[in-house]
Amino acid sequence: MANGNSATLTRRYNRTVVLDALRRHGSLSRIELARLSGLTPQGIRNIIEDLIDTGLVRETGRRRGQRGQPQIDIEISPGAGYCLGLHVAAGACHAIATDLAGNVLARPEARALGGDHGQQLDALGAIAREVASAADGLSRLGTGVVVSRPLASRWSATGGLAAAQADFAKPFEALFASTPLVFENDANAAAMAEYTHGRAKGRGDFLYLFLGEGVGGAIVQGGVPVHGGRGNAGEFGHMLIDPKGPKxxxxxxxxxxxxxxxxxxxxxxxxxAPLAPETVPQSWLDGAASALSRALVSLENIFDPQAIVLGGTAPAWLLHRLVEKMGDPGPSVRSDMAEARVEVSGLGQSCALIGAAALPLLALTSPDPATLMKEPLVEQAAD
Ligand SMILES: [Zn+2]
Structure with missing residues (x-):
């Protein structure tokens, strides 16, 4: 398939517009799809026919009780295939497989990734076989790989990180490149999990604050994470809060x-002592809530997001205590909102892994041009 073919790109774009609308709204009729997408009714009919042929969408029945011709609802078919999510952290690879509705089909034991290429291929191959067996004949639509660091980092003075990343990617490419393979950092992946299945569902412009051993974040605009000029956008942890604070x-x-x-x-x-509600010093909680409050006001003023979600690998009880302690963060461009200024994630400490499996789903349904230039998830019929 020629990526530079504008008719092909236009058709692929229109397909993703339709899939994006179905992902956001759950189910829609052809008439509603035409209205929402701005495409012609005939164009919508052709796209839906093509998508039904590939198994990606299905008709779910006629609506009753309406005047005129009853409309047939269309939805993304959850069992069209599975999305594989992989999260590499502390030398181990965690895996999850979900259907297109986000239901978990398999979650095998984490495997040590090993130091050399052969060991890595063995570990990833074992995960792939285990997941394929649990997915019971469904085909893999794509793979998301998440790492706990920026993917292109200005913190590398030598440029060595880029080479290290190319090496890191090799075993994944060897095994999973037959369907789209998306690499992302943990904060962006966790944010995309919120967008597809969590607190930010239906809200394309939001911020995600990732609290773990470090503090990261994601800026999502139009349903797409912002990467910045060199891949480092969202380093909220290095916002300057107190010029007299510790180095x-x-x-x-x-x-x-x-x-x-x-x-x-x-x-x-x-x-x-373990990290537990009774071991957290009050002085830390006071300082953390105050710093969080100042950071939120600045982030709100800069981005005016529809929502701010607080998540990460920190336990949920700690995130809730921080938000309770923080109270009202003070005036900003969002302070007149009726909704909560910050919402605690409900996805738990595996949010980045859940997000890894959301990445191929978004690649399938995102009209983002950067995604469109990549190979399609399901080969389309020729013109
Ligand atoms: Zn810093």
Missing amino acids: CHCGNRGCLHGSLALDGLRRLLPAG
Whole structure:
């Protein structure tokens, strides 16, 4: 397929517009799809016919009780295939497989990824076989791979990281490149899980604050994570909160990271004590809630998001305590909203892994031009 063919790109774009509308709304009639997409009724009929042929969408029955011709609802077929999500952290690869509605089909044990290429291929191959067997004949529509760091980092002075990343990608490409393969960082992936299945569902412009051993974030605009000029956008942890604050590993003083990250909190716990509601020092909670509040006001003023979701690998009880302690963050462009200024994620500590499996679904349904230039998830019929 020629990526540069404008008719092909236009057709693929129109298909993703339709799939995007179906993903957002659940089910729609052809007439509603034409109205929402701006495409002609005939164009919609052709696209739906093509999508039904590929198994990606299905008709779910006629609506009753309406005047005139009853309309037939169309929806994305959850069992059209499965999405594989992989999250590589601390030398292990965690995996999940979901259908297109986000239902979990398989969640095998994490496997050590090993240091050399052969070991990595063995571990990933074993995961792939286990997932394929659990998916019971469904085909893989795509794979999302998530890592806990920026994917192209300005923190690398030598440029060595780019080479390391190419090496990192090789075993995944060897095994999973027959269907689209999307690499993303953990905060962006977790944000996309919120967008497809969580608090930000239906809200394409939002921010995600990822609280874990470090503090990261995602800026989502039009349903697409913003990567920035060199892939580092969303480093909310290095917002300067207090110029007199402690020195941060980035070289500045008083970053949000120093007040909020779990690695700092763990150092304050009594020796051997676990992170638990009764072990968190009140002084840490006060400082963290205050720093979070200042960060939120700035983020709201800069981005005016529809929502801000707080999630990450921190336990849910800690996220809720922080938000309770913070109270009202003070005036900003969003402070007249009736809704909560910040919402705690309901996806739990595996949010990045859940997001990994959401990435291929979004690649399938996103009209984002960067996604469109890649190979299609399901080969389309020739013109
Ligand atoms: Zn910093």
